[in-house]
Every structure is written in C-alpha cells, then in structure tokens.
Amino acid sequence: MTTTIKPRSRARDILARDACISPASVYDALSARVAEQVGFGLGLLSGSVASMTTLAAPDLIVLTMSEFAEQVRRIMRVSNLSLLVDADHGYGNALNVMRTVNELEHAGVSILGIEDTVQPQPYAHSGPAGLVSIAEMTGKLRAALAARQDPELVIAARLAGARSEGVEGTVARAKAYAQTGVDALFVVEVDDIEIIRGVSAATTLPLIIGSGAMTALRKELTPLRARILLQGHQPVAAAIKALRGAYEHLYRGGAPAEMKPSIASSAELDELMHADAYTTTRRAYLQ
Amino acid sequence: MTTTIKPRSRARDILARDACISPASVYDALSARVAEQVGFGLGLLSGSVASMTTLAAPDLIVLTMSEFAEQVRRIMRVSNLSLLVDADHGYGNALNVMRTVNELEHAGVSILGIEDTVQPQPYAHSGPAGLVSIAEMTGKLRAALAARQDPELVIAARLAGARSEGVEGTVARAKAYAQTGVDALFVVEVDDIEIIRGVSAATTLPLIIGSGAMTALRKELTPLRARILLQGHQPVAAAIKALRGAYEHLYRGGAPAEMKPSIASSAELDELMHADAYTTTRRAYLQ
Amino acid sequence: MTTTIKPRSRARDILARDACISPASVYDALSARVAEQVGFGLGLLSGSVASMTTLAAPDLIVLTMSEFAEQVRRIMRVSNLSLLVDADHGYGNALNVMRTVNELEHAGVSILGIEDTVQPQPYAHSGPAGLVSIAEMTGKLRAALAARQDPELVIAARLAGARSEGVEGTVARAKAYAQTGVDALFVVEVDDIEIIRGVSAATTLPLIIGSGAMTALRKELTPLRARILLQGHQPVAAAIKALRGAYEHLYRGGAPAEMKPSIASSAELDELMHADAYTTTRRAYLQ
Amino acid sequence: MTTTIKPRSRARDILARDACISPASVYDALSARVAEQVGFGLGLLSGSVASMTTLAAPDLIVLTMSEFAEQVRRIMRVSNLSLLVDADHGYGNALNVMRTVNELEHAGVSILGIEDTVQPQPYAHSGPAGLVSIAEMTGKLRAALAARQDPELVIAARLAGARSEGVEGTVARAKAYAQTGVDALFVVEVDDIEIIRGVSAATTLPLIIGSGAMTALRKELTPLRARILLQGHQPVAAAIKALRGAYEHLYRGGAPAEMKPSIASSAELDELMHADAYTTTRRAYLQ
Secondary structure (H helix, E strand, O other): OOOOOOHHHHHHHHHHOOOOEOOEEOOOHHHHHHHHHHOOOEEEEOHHHHHHHHHOOOOOOOOOHHHHHHHHHHHHHHOOOEEEEEOOOOOOOHHHHHHHHHHHHHHOOOEEEEEOEOOOOOOOOOOOOOEOOHHHHHHHHHHHHHHOOOOOOEEEEEEOOHHHHHHHHHHHHHHHHHOOOOOEEEEOOOOOHHHHHHHHHHOOOOEEEOOOOOOOOHHHHHHHOEEEEOOOOHHHHHHHHHHHHHHHHHHOOOOHHHHHHHOOOHHHHHHHOOHHHHHHHHHHHOO | OOOOOOHHHHHHHHHHOOOOEOOEEOOOHHHHHHHHHHOOOEEEEOHHHHHHHHHOOOOOOOOOHHHHHHHHHHHHHHOOOEEEEEOOOOOOOHHHHHHHHHHHHHHOOOEEEEEOEOOOOOOOOOOOOOEOOHHHHHHHHHHHHHHOOOOOOEEEEEEOOHHHHHHHHHHHHHHHHHOOOOOEEEEOOOOOHHHHHHHHHHOOOOEEEOOOOOOOOHHHHHHHOEEEEOOOOHHHHHHHHHHHHHHHHHHOOOOHHHHHHHOOOHHHHHHHOOHHHHHHHHHHHOO | OOOOOOHHHHHHHHHHOOOOEOOEEOOOHHHHHHHHHHOOOEEEEOHHHHHHHHHOOOOOOOOOHHHHHHHHHHHHHHOOOEEEEEOOOOOOOHHHHHHHHHHHHHHOOOEEEEEOEOOOOOOOOOOOOOEOOHHHHHHHHHHHHHHOOOOOOEEEEEEOOHHHHHHHHHHHHHHHHHOOOOOEEEEOOOOOHHHHHHHHHHOOOOEEEOOOOOOOOHHHHHHHOEEEEOOOOHHHHHHHHHHHHHHHHHHOOOOHHHHHHHOOOHHHHHHHOOHHHHHHHHHHHOO | OOOOOOHHHHHHHHHHOOOOEOOEEOOOHHHHHHHHHHOOOEEEEOHHHHHHHHHOOOOOOOOOHHHHHHHHHHHHHHOOOEEEEEOOOOOOOHHHHHHHHHHHHHHOOOEEEEEOEOOOOOOOOOOOOOEOOHHHHHHHHHHHHHHOOOOOOEEEEEEOOHHHHHHHHHHHHHHHHHOOOOOEEEEOOOOOHHHHHHHHHHOOOOEEEOOOOOOOOHHHHHHHOEEEEOOOOHHHHHHHHHHHHHHHHHHOOOOHHHHHHHOOOHHHHHHHOOHHHHHHHHHHHOO
C-alpha cells in the first residue's frame, strides 16, 4: 500500500498548476476505490453526502464531527486520493474548528474547507443560512491554521455568501480571509462568474469553486486561478438508482441471475478488493 | 421514527410462519433505507459484504468485530429492518462469541449466526476453512445463548461443512447444535437439497439456507422448514457498476447533466432522507 | 450479567420516592465498576468530567456528542448503574437534541438533562454562558421528548440561570419547561435555597439539584421534592492525585514494591474484573 | 501543541543509547497527561491494562483491536509520549497483524510488540498460552514490517516462551525473529537473567524486558543491551484504590469537603487540562 505520490503533495500540486479539474465525489471506502481505479487523484467528501450516506439524513448538520472524521478515515485507509472535504462551519466556534482540524488531519484529509455560515440552523430562523462576521470567521481561520500539524495540509476559507452579499461583499470577505494565511479560497453557490472575477482580482490565492447556477467552463475559469471546480454528487445518486433497481427486481421475485448485465462481475469485485495483493500477501506471510 | 412492528418480533414471525423468503442484502444506512422503501422487512449484512464496503477488503476476517458492529448500528439507526447477520466464527473463542453477541445485540441485530469454521485462516493452511469440533461449537453456541440479553434475539447455528462432511456429518452437527437451544439452523454452501432434507428430518428448528450450487426453489424448500433463503449480494455489485459508470463518464469529461437518466432525482433523494419528516420536525421544534 | 433491577426503573423509582440521594461521579468503565461495588446504584457522568477524562480538555464543549455517547456506552457495558448525564445544550439546535437523545438513549443513559445555555461560547462573548429564550428551550425539550424511544428514559430540563435570572426568572422558566412534559427539573449553580423553594412551589416535578454555594442539607431539600443532589466530582480528582503520587515515586526511581500499601491488590483487581465469573464462563463454554 | 521531540524519534533514541529506563504504565488521556507532567517521555499501554480500563475485563483477549487502537488514539491525541504497546498476538493471523500495524501506527504508537503466543485461549486448553511455531511467528513479523508505513515506527518481536522453552528455546526464537529485520526483541516472563544473557549474546538488537520473577537491576541489564525494563502497572492500581476510598467515603455520607487533602486541587486540574493554553487560544481566536 505504499505509494510514491503523497495525497497532500498532489493536492498542493493541483492548486499550484495552471489547470482546473473536478474531483470525484466519493462517500465510502468502496466508492473511493472505484474512483481511484477509474483514474481520479482528487476526491471530494461533502458534508451533505456524508450525512446522506452515513445517517440517511438531509444536510442539516446532524452528523457529528466524529462521524464525519470516521468516514474520512474509512476512505483514506483504502485509497490514495487527495481528499477535499467541506468541514461545514468547523462544527462550532474557533475551539471546535481546532478540534475539527486535528481530527480531520489525522483522518487523512488533504484539503479542508471551513465555511462562513451560521450553523446549525438557529432557532426561529428560516431561509438560507446567515453568515458569521468577518471578525469571527478570520478568528476561525487563524485557529484552523494554528491547529494544523502537517504544513502540507491545505486549509481553505469557504465563502458561502455570494447570493446574499454579492460581488462586493464576497470580495471584501475574500480579502480578509486571504490575509489570515489560508492556502485557498473556496467559493460556493456561485451563480455568476463576476463573483469569481472579483475574488480572483482581489487576491492571489488559488480558488476552489462550488456549485451554483454558473455555467462557466473550466477553460474560462482557469485564467481566474480556479484550480478545482465542483460539479455535484452524481455518483451517489447513480448508486442509489442502481440499488433501487436491484432491490425492486428481487422484491418482485426476479431471478438473481437475470441481473448479471447490470452488476459488477466477480472479477471486477476482486480487482476492487485488491484480491491479488491479498493472495500474494497470504503466500508471503501465511504459508 | 417509532414503528409498530419491532424488528426482532418480525424476525421471529418470519421463522415461525409457513413460508420461505429472501432478505435484501444491505450494507450501509443508504442501502438499508432503499431496501426498506422498496418493501423489504428482512435485511442481511454478511461479513463478506461488510468487509468489502467498509474496508474494501476480501472476505478474510480482517474486519474487526467492532467495525462490523458499527456497520450494523449504522443500518439499524435509520431503518426498521429485521437484520440477519453472519457474525462469522464469533471473532475468536467462546468468550469472544459472548462479546460478539453483546455488541451485535446492542447494535440492533435480529438474527445472529455463529459459524462452525476455523477462522481466520491458520498458518500453513490452504483450501477451504476447516471446521471446529462439535464440542467446541456447542460450547460457542451455549456461550452465545448465555450472553443474549433480549430473549427475542434469534441465535442461529451456522453450518459450513456441507461440502466437506456431506449429509451424514452435517446432520450430526445439526442435531448437536439444535440441542444447545439455538433458535434456528443456518446451512450454507449447499450444493444439493439432500443436505437440507437430512437436516430438516433430524431436527425441528426453522432453517436458513445459504448460497451454493443448489437450484431448489423456495416452494420446494418451504415444506422442509426453510424460512429464509439467501440469494447473493447483487445490490452492492449493482451499486459498484453504477459508480464505475458514473466516475468513468465524469473522468472522461462527460457533462454531469447527461447523467440525469441514470441517477436518482432530487425528489427521490429527499424521500430517501425523510426530508418531509425533517421539515415537519424543524417546524415543530425550531420555529 | 443479567440483573433484576433495570437501570431506568431504578432511576424512575429514585425520582418518585420521598428521599434525596447523591450519585457517584463516574467517568469510565473502571470507575463505574468501583462505584457499583461500593454500593452506588446511581451514577453521574457530567460533560465536564467526560471532557477531562477522554480529551484532557477543560469544559468548553470541545468533546463531540459521539465521544460523549461512546463514554456512556463504555460505562453501561459493564455496570448496572442508573446513569444521570448532563448532555449540555444537546450539542446544537433542536435537531441535534433529537440525535443526542437517540444516541444517549441507545448508549444506556437513564436520566438525560438538556440545559438552557447558549453553547459553545459565542464569538466575542466572555463571562458566563448566556441562556437561550424560553421558546427555544421548550422547542428543544419537546424535541427531546419526541425523540425518546423508551418511555422509561427520564428527560430533565436543566436550568442554568439561577445566578443571572434569580428566583423569578428561574421559576418562570421552570413552569414553562414543566409544561412540555419533561420528567424532572435539574437546577444548577444554586447559591441560595430560595431558588429551590420557588421552583418547588411552582411545579410538581421531582428536582435534581446541581452544585453551587448553597449549603442546604439533603433533609432540608427532600421536602422540596429534591430527589438527587449533586455534590461534585471528587473521585476523578482523587484518582489524579493517586496517579501523580505513583508516577512521581516511579519517576524518582522508587521501588514498585514499596507502593503496595497505596495500590489495589491483585485480589481486588480480580474482583473488580469479575475474574471469578470469567473463570466460570471459561469452564462452562471453553473446556 | 507542536513539540520539538517527535515520539518515534525519542523511542528510537531510547533504544539506541546505553541506558535502561522504565516506562510509565498509562491507560487513558488523563493518566498519560499526568505521567507526562511528572516527566516521563516513554509510556506503556499493555493489552491487560487496556482491557481492564476500557472493558473492566481480565486479560483474556476479549478487547478488540479497534478498541485497543481507539485507546491509543485517546492517549496520543493529548500527549507527546513515546508509546510502547503490547499488541498481543496481532489479533489473529499475519493478515490481522498487518491491520493491527496499520491501525496502531495511525493511532500514534511508537513501539509495537507482536507476541508469539497462541491467542485467544483455544478450546479445551488450560494452563499458560502455548507458542506458535517459529515459522508462523517469523511470517507474522515479516508481515508487520511490510505493513509499516513510517520507517521510524519500532516493531518488536515479543517472546513469551522463557518459562516453557528455557534459555535454549528462547535464544533459538530470538535469533530467528531477529533475522526478519525487526527493530527490537521484547522478552517477557523472565524469571532468570540467564535468558537475557543468552538472547543478548546471540543477537545484536536492543532488548525490552517484561515482568517476571527476575530481580536484576537496570545497571546489570544495561550492558546486556536492555533498553527498556517494564515494572508493572501500579498507577492504575493506585487510581483504583483512591477511587474506592473516595466512593466509600461518599457512600457512607461523608462530607465532600473532608476529601480535600486526598484529591487534586482545582489548580492542579487546570494545569492538567492545559487551561492556560485554552484561555490563550480563546483570547486569540474567539474574541
């Protein structure tokens, strides 16, 4: 299981080079392995997908930081992906941010985003999540940087206010966040490329771009220093559709053998489990 | 999340009635929810599938009992399935069996099978797993029964020697195991219905039948007291195939939007996450 | 390990009878066993002590709910104590309260207090923790009650505002909290018995009293419906002092044999580990 | 929390220098902090003590590897100790040894011993644990070395056969184990210094010496390349005695205030929790 490319070095390299790529949205050991086998070097575990797959719960911050870290650990135990995670608001105040950094760094994350939203949903508040003040957020970011043990770990400031604060507000935040010494800016809910243009012009950090209504292409974003472009969580939704099809077939009394064309073969499973390496290991140490 | 049917009551009912059904092979919170939504009341978490999905490892007992229990807990936290698990050999000797029963019972299992194989693979042993002696296995089964706290939990003796010991040997084991007071016999690797006929004639317990080359139908097995017939783990293999397709499409630069026909819709995801119930809850307690 | 008295029944009984007792402050499997051996039936795991012993951290809500639940599970796996826990503010909003109740109930808690403080410490706020509004707190309490699966689990409303809101404010809160249907009121930081008199007169629920400068005796508190009086966390502090003495002796090169008078004997350790029961078990199932 | 001395570097240094020291037997975050505060740089978590403190169970391998790793993680999260652990037999066969190395390395262990005993207790076997063959043990050790990711992690071969195989047998094993490339030999249950003389003469590796009836002093052992001498687990036994005293006092109705002389003060607890550092952190990032 030793590898020559270290996940965090690859992550730093991705942010440094002049290209914009999209990560594989993964959610457990198995999906990480499949993504890696297909060729992905960069993975993404979002809080929403982690909540969905480990708790079958919507993205309402009911997943605990410990549960999120455990899922990261499961992924990193079996893959060499550079894993980008959205650690939500850092699960509390600046002290909680520090624990979040400690635990996620230990679990193997490569790029960790802390977001400027007020979470979880406050009492009697509806609508989109509000934002914490710039002062509070920069405190959190400085805390995150102080808590980091491995200098290769990328700490990203995640900006969620594009819709509520527009270009001007977002740029002001981006500049303040950049001054804390974070390694990247992670801008989400981007509906208009003007936000990216503004942030790019006002700072020198590499950008990670989250989903929204923006239809800009990677080649337009690359000159703006966008290095990573998120594009949704289709894989888990594909797995769900496949699961439903499989369960429905079997529930109706369909023959398992008829499912052959739509399921991975034994050989594919063996390859995914690194069965050959286990056989070699057993021969080497157990016989 | 309260329900009227309790998982263990349903499991006891399944074993008591005059019918043979097949469980949904599930492996995490998400697959359990999909299976339940489709209509399944009985789920199965096998050691091999748990190892595959949590460790991306082949079925070589490298998963720990704690890791297996955690996966059971994840499933039972979000579903009301009656969960049948194969707890392998009970992860060690009779004392380990007792801890296994304690932990899996606490995690929410309904039917727990302890197998008579020698595990993990002994040094310098190749070929199929050997069997422990009848005396050792009955010690383990009596230990399992003594460790049980909830009398509704079903303890099943899992017989893995059909191929190595044939009808006579398997029947002798079945009789000895039945005398310990276990609730069911779980016969695996059945290539020939004669094994089932023999076990059925020699005992009065309900039977759970594992995979093998046998092609008998449920209607032939029902009169032999077969109540549960395993039929493989297609759903996880279907999810893997779907994941691979999704990652390959995206890795080649395919547009996410093109994947729409092959992925679950937002509405389906919401239904799976019980989004409506969360909305109701938020309205009731958070506004 | 079956017992005749169930922890939650004993807890309900303690709250129902006309007496006021103090719990054993416990913090891990070992301390719980010692407390039980000495005779205690009621245990207490406070958030502060859990944080101290599992994270070596002060009481600043850096412990996650999952970590707290795991510590409860460790205690309840090996003891039959009725465990009272202070689940802080429920680790977030009303949705988080529901998860907290689910996890702690599953882990084996008997009495669970949710507190009305704003936690964790908000940005730019110093001094004692503020209080959430009555509306927010009653939302949390109703959520806790809705999340409970076992009707025997005691849900207590924990009032932390005695110092900041005085008798009148605390009584107003107590009345509002009582109307949600909680089973008990848990009043902390009580410096003056007038607070207890006020709460007692205004409600009919049993009271749990937390530490403060109040010097009232249990016999004065009993007629006010106080059923449980906390009196600090001396045991863990005693263990720490003993540990320091032991490490200092050994670090200075002192002989281990000289420590005999100040350490538990092998026989005591065996009794604590239920060594005899294990020997019986090994004879019964492993020979 | 950054430190200049890395735990594994210190461990390598301890094994390399011409001196023999004894570790602090620790068992949780709190005891590790106390030991470190007293001055210890080397800690020890034995399987027996881990089982006692996390499960209140005797040393019968009922603790799972995951549970053991979690306890290591708790210790290493809050201390900078070089932690020596006895990972028993590696929790199964050579494949399980590999997982054990992976998990314990990740959890932060500095020196990891794999023992040559047959564990857990086989059916119908009483008396001391038997030994696996030299071939099986060298397979396990080679597996452990192959699984190691950080070359600084010390892998030690633990020899438990001094009593059953005497000097000759133990020396033969020591030579064979040394040839696998392990970093140290860990000889336990040593009743007679002749065992150590034999092992020392036949190999060139540093030695770790476990408890037994031997009364040799460190200064006699040092010239034999003994670098670490275990001397029992008094600290946990001291904590237990202190806990019992505390609970008995309180159970009898004794006043908490009377316990002052025998418990750690608030100031001591604050120091142990690094309260000052937390205050500094709160000022820096939360105000």
